[in-house]
Amino acid sequence: MQYHVDSELVAAEDATVSVRDRGFMYGDAAFETLRAYGGRVFEWDAHAERLRRTCCALSLDHGLSDDDLRGRIRETLAANDLDDAYVKLSISRGVQPGKLAPGPVEDPTVVVYVADLPRGGRADRGSEPVWDGPATAAVVETRRIPDAALPAHAKTHNYLNGILARLELGQGGDSEAEDANGDVPDEAIVLDSDENLAEGATSNLFLVSDGVLRTPSLDGPILPGITRRVVLELAEQKGIPVEEGTYGPADLRDADEAFLTNSTWEVRPLAAVEGPDGETAELGAGPVTDRLAEAFDARVERDHYE
The missing domain is CATH 3.30.470.10 (Aminotransferase class 4, branched-chain amino acid transferase, N-terminal domain)
Incomplete structure (x- = not known):
């Protein structure tokens, strides 16, 4: 290399x-x-x-x-x-x-x-996802740094906030956080200082309730992810109702679907999440997640391979 x-x-x-x-x-x-x-x-x-x-x-x-x-x-x-x-x-x-x-x-x-x-784009063209399957996550104690302390829109080398969140999961540290199957969760979901959902350690968070796509608003300490923006554009094109707002862990626990986005994972379904109370909610993909993942793949196929 x-x-x-x-x-x-x-x-x-x-x-x-x-x-x-x-x-x-x-x-x-x-x-x-x-x-x-x-x-x-x-x-x-x-x-x-x-x-x-x-x-x-x-x-x-x-x-x-x-x-x-x-x-x-x-x-x-x-x-x-x-x-x-x-x-x-x-x-x-x-x-x-x-x-x-x-x-x-x-x-x-x-x-x-x-x-x-692996190659991106449509799966029927022979592409393989970069992840093995839907993600699991846990809401951690580490809080997102307030925007007034470190601008949330800035991607800097100071990534200790995300590192500390991942260490709570046992990813690379001495802690032994595991889910019910004995596996370490794939992602740490961090809350802001007001106990609202913020984002994953390296991803943006989406949930679907009653057919509405919801994601934490950029008014909070949220990194404006590029894949996040593309997904919101695709939802508008597909006529999927979108709401950017303030949500708590209970909203994620009660959601019908949930997924995570970043440049590497693209659109990755969130199969289960452990809440701050230690209870695990089963989530996973659904019709909205599937439509958006397919639309994302189609856009990559059109713009980069065709």
Whole structure:
């Protein structure tokens, strides 16, 4: 494998950054997780815009154009002969004097990391999902950082909030959280400081009740996911009623269907969720989830393969 580091393609084992890089020292960096289908990045313009908003929130003026960044992604995909891939693009201020207050960005660190993924699009074209089956989740004690403390729309290298949430599930830690079958849940559902549903550690959350698609509003501390936005657009096109609002764990427990979205999982049904009371609610896919998953696959097929 080869990765793109500071304008150069380098072998994976040589892909390093300085220990004095502010992204390493302070988490002072922006990133985007993207999906390539058929050699092209899905929803590039939306990802580029969200990256700009993150950099603006950090006052990180890196001086690089969208075309430059997109070109580095293309070079990395081509160097690894990948058409369908996971892509992570990171930008930090680079190496600066070891003090908390940052200085002007003179030499930003830009890294593109890629990994192979199955073909996207319609399943009847031979594609395989990136997940083994519907997800399971648990509502955890870790709370979403308030927007006033750290802007919810910013994707920064400071991902401790999500890490702590996942550690509660036993994913990589010493805790032994398991569901009724002895399996560690796939995702941690975090609440905001008012005990309302926020999102997954790395995903946005949707539920369906009485035929209405519901998802936590961006008025709360919610990351504006790119796949989240696409799903809302598809729901409107399909005539599916949509409500963005404020919901509690009980709303998820009583839902008819639920699913999670992110760039890698796309639309992943949520089979079961353990609530804060320790009770597990069985959920799963249904007609609305299935319609949206099919519409998402059809859009990928049309825009990236046909």
